[in-house]
Every structure is written in C-alpha cells, then in structure tokens.
Amino acid sequence: MAYEVLARKWRPKHFEDVVGQEHVTRTLKNAIEINRVAHAYLFVGPRGIGKTSLARIFAKALNCEKGPTPRPCCECSLCKEVTAGNSLDVLEIDGASNNGVDQVRDLRDQVQFAPARGKYKIFIIDEVHMLSPQAFNALLKTLEEPPPHVKFIFATTEGDKILATIISRCQRFDLRRIQTPLIVERLRTICEAERITIDDDALLAVARGAEGGMRDALSSLDQLISFKGDSLTEDDVLAVFGLVSRKALEGLATAVLKGDMPEILKLVSAFDSSGKDMRRLTIELMEHFRNLLIYQYVGGESMASLEATPEQIKTLAAQADLADAARVTQIADQLADMESRLGMTLSVRTLIEMTLIRCARVAQSVSLEDILKRLHAIRSAEPPPPPAPQPRPAPTLYDDPTLKHVIETFDGKVIDVEDDA
16 A cells, blocks of 8 residues: 555644634634534635635535534545545635636536535635636636535635635635644654654654644654654754754753853854754744743733743743743844844844844843842832931021010010110
C-alpha cells in the first residue's frame, strides 16, 4: 500500500477534529440541527488551518445517509465518496485553474441537474479569489437564487480580493490561525498514535515553525521523521528548520530585560554563525515580549490570550519582575519598528544588534514615573519641619511701667509726656 503523508492521513473527519475553529464548527452544527442551512458559505483564512477540510466535513454532514446530521457516520458510501474526492454530488473545483467565464458557464449548466444519490448537489470552489471578474459576474445570479438542491462552499486565503457582490450573497466565516499550544497537543496525539518518540521542546519547535498552520506542522513532522526516524529531539528540529531553541530565545529576552549588553551580542553572534533564520528570530522575539506584556497585565487570572505552553509561562513569571509593563511596551515598539525595516537593510545582524541594545537601555532606564515615586518616598520619609516662630506683638504703652502708672492715674487717658515737658 502506498504511503500516505500525515497531513492526509490525519485530516479531520468530523467537526470535533478541527482544531482551533470552534466558532465556525459550532455555527455549522447548529445550522444543521435547526435546519437553517444557507445556500452559500465563504471560508476565509490563511493556509493550512482547515478551510477545505471544513468544507468536506460539511458536505458529508449534508449528504450522509443518516443526515443531514452534525456528525456524519463516515462509513456509508456517500461519506466515503466525499472523503475520497470522487462523489458525483460533491464537486471540488480549483479556482486557480478554472477561473474563466467558460468554466463558470459549465458550472451553471451542472447546477440545473438534480443530485445523483445525495440530498444536495454541493460545489466546493477552492481559492475562489482567483476567479476573474467576468467569471464572478457570470456566477452572481446563480449564486443569489440557486435551486433548492444546490449548495456552494467557497474557500480562499485572500478574502479582500473577492467582489463585494459575491460576499453579500454568502455567509462568511473568518478562520483564524491555530494557537501554538493547540498545535502542540494535536502533534502529541498524532505522535503517540504513530509511535513516534518526541520531547516537548521538539513539539514546540515544530509548532513555532508552522506559524499557526496545522498542515504545515504535519508536513514538517513528516519531513523530520524522514530525516531522523521515529525518535526526535529539539536539536533535530532546529537543525532542519533553522530555528532558535526555546531556552536560547528566552535567554536573549532575559539579557535584554537585564540590560546585559555583552550577553546580547554574544547570543546574536552565535545565532548568526550557526545559520539561524534571523528574521524568524525577530518575529519570535516580538511574540515573546507580547506574551510577557499580557502576562504582566492579566497575571494568573486569564491565560486564554497567551499562546504559550506551561513551561513558557513559568519563564514569563520569572521575567515579569525584571521590568515593568511600560518598559516592555517600549521594547515591543522597538522590535516592531525593526521588523518593518528588515526587508530594506543590507545587514540583518547589525540592525538586530543595534535594536536589542536600544531595547536593553530602555529596560534599564529610569522613567519619569519612577523619579516621581522616589521623590514622593523621600518626602514621606523626611521628619516634619519645626514650627515657624510666632511673630512678637508690637510694643504698647503698657509695656513701660512709668507710662502704665500714668495711664492708670488719669483713668486711662493717655497724656503726651513731651507736651507736658
């Protein structure tokens, strides 16, 4: 039997198997349960996150012999035909190679025929943004008022290239990149089933390199197995894909937060000399400081926003005390500015070194807020100043004993002594 790559072997068969897209799978299952299935759907998102897989599962759910059902059996002949891609009622069309008006006219002719065996005739058009404007216009009327037995499912990586008139006739779902911890858990399950020995750091490295795409992660895992066999370590992953190890990346972030210039230059030199992907290093460093900033604000209350494993969270907890959130924000701004300039620089290493040195200075600089806090603390610690001396009252006639006697003698009438003289 011919070998089947992991990305195809472990392709999701049910809605529950789709990782990281619960907001889409829940809506589709509810639509089937309450019989509110629309005539056209549009799945938008980056590569390898499950757009076509969702379309196939949805098609099986609608045409299953037990359906429409939110959980297709995958055992009946109709489900097996959809999985194999040879169903007469579920037609998958590549929008890149069938993007002309003539192909759309052929599709419109097929729409008029009833399904051969299933309940619906379903058209799945992948990379639909590749259709020409003329082809889109030829599809408009059919898409707006198709026969009741027809369903359209479109998938694309570039939703902004699709005409607004097409989008308005579909229910649009924006699929998101899969979080790294979810990819790690899925890869761990697959490796256990395939009897592949792999450590946690190696799984994390594969997930990091996939950049949110499950298909890319499975393809990378397949490549690693061919390269090393059924026992994989983090060093194997780093050697193949040019990534920086998790501990080395966290060590560089710690050096920046501590303002350790020699350590920063040493690590950057080591990464460059060993052939690591320096642009990828910049992106992962930005993601690390982003996670650190979120950890500083939410702490242990909510980790849903953190794309980090438990080991990474422990490191974030240790680094959170090295700099406050304001400095971490400034560091992230410096890294973002550097990332935008990487494509225009001739020396990537020099730009990274200079930026990280500036980030280290930011981490150790004294902010105006710190100065005000220190001044307030100093003032609070100082003893209160002694009370100001009270001013002496101006002298009166009663202060002189002789004049006082004269005043008392004449019943309080003041006598001008000089005149009497």
